[in-house]
Amino acid sequence: MLGGLPKSSCRVVRMPDQDIFDFIIVGSGTSGGVLAQRLQHAGARCLLLEAGKYYKTDTFPENEVDYSAQLFWGGGLEFDTQCTMGFLRGKCVGGGSIVNQCLLDRFDNVALDDWKAVSGVDFFTAEAMEPLYAAVEADLTLVTLPEEHRNRNAHLFVRGLERAGIGWAPLRRGQSDCATEHGNDCMPCLGGCRRGSKQSTLVAFIRRAEREGLTIVPEFHAARIEHRNDGVTVSGRNGSGAAFFQGRRCILAGGSFGTTQLLLASGFKECLPALGRGFTMHPQYMTFAEFDEPVDAHKGAFQTVKSADPGLRGKGHKLENVFAPPVSVAMLFARGGMELQEFMLRYRYLACMEVAVRDEASGELAIDRKGRLRVRKQLTAQDCARRDDGLRTVRGIFESLGAKRVFQSPLYFGLHLMGGCAIGTDPTRSVVSPDFQVHGYKNLYSADTSIYPNAPGINPALTCMALSHRLAVLLAQR
């Protein structure tokens, strides 16, 4: 069960014109950051609302426990109704882009063709997406991680994949100056990059927009939206109580959970039957392996390579070179006392690989009577077969590399939360039109990951930025 919403305090008050924003953007993450910068730069008066706090590079929490508690919803981890899958989502100015790994991939034709077929949206083609990707990439520093950045975990990954005849490729990451060659470790930047190197939307977009006059209100939890012909009122709570803002238009950028929950709590389900449907998450399964020699998988650039193999793409999963910080690893294998101590003494000897499944199961996002989000999702037989195939491959790879023992994380995770407000041409099966307008509500828009019509099987953030850029261009033209 996820965090509850405050009771509505929605009042429509006639405001003086200067207090009405051209755009209210709810959520300051991957989508909201791009939209705020683009629209503010185009001359609009924008308000960026964010439930989380506003941290700067020198004020990010200093350790893993503090950053989990302060930068994530649910104090670190949220769960589905069955408590079988854990969800991670950022809650701070910059949202997911502050806590993510900033691996920025374009979608391939497999993902785009599938989206086009299921949504009926005709710009889901490589040609139409090309200028959108190029426009956001132009504002980011992107690095295809070179061989010298690979740590031993990555070397094991590459050697293992090559032995198994699986194709691989270096990852492309948004970063400007990580200084790993001078001994800097990237793992702590999952709690906010203190070097300002990671290309979060805070670094690449929001600060620029702020210099151009963007108004940011952090620690404001939007609870309800009222749509009228002449504008939108967003009401909610900040530290000192109920508050509301008025805008000519509102853009929902709260992510899959945030945007869906806000629309559900505001009573839109009645007119939008597809609201809350189609939740996907790329379930991720970590397999650890213990070696005789230290692996130091937490050192340097801890994630530098991925599988890139048409065979695995066809099978519906991919393999990633990943690791997790010590408190998270300890919590996954939560044994106490001496057992935990001995386990953690082996932390440096652990390697890790992850299977990320392109899930076809369509979960459902709903709210309970108190407005709290409920996530229901059951993997299909095909999802489980994809998972099992990936896990078998990983175990085989680790065994071929001489691992002393191979063991799996007892919990699996959703880091790529998608859907709930799918884009599409048919208002009975989708929530947002191809113009990103909520069907039937002319002043309400969204281009965040809630609009994803199904799981692409590829890192979602760059496409979310590209679609947000497209929405900003459409709105600026109007």
Ligand SMILES: Cc1cc2nc3c(=O)[nH]c(=O)nc-3n(C[C@H](O)[C@H](O)[C@H](O)COP(=O)(O)OP(=O)(O)OC[C@H]3O[C@@H](n4cnc5c(N)ncnc54)[C@H](O)[C@@H]3O)c2cc1C
């Ligand atoms: C640990 C981790 C690693 C990841 N690594 C990668 C990666 O390497 N590459 C990649 O492509 N993707 C990655 N992702 C996923 C990626 O970060 C998300 O897909 C992306 O950020 C989603 O963008 P969004 O704009 O839809 O939502 P978000 O970025 O989540 O932004 C939503 C914002 O809205 C705010 N909000 C929500 N509800 C409300 C409300 N009611 N009122 C006010 N504010 C609200 C939230 O606090 C949040 O700041 C990762 C995610 C995690 C958690």
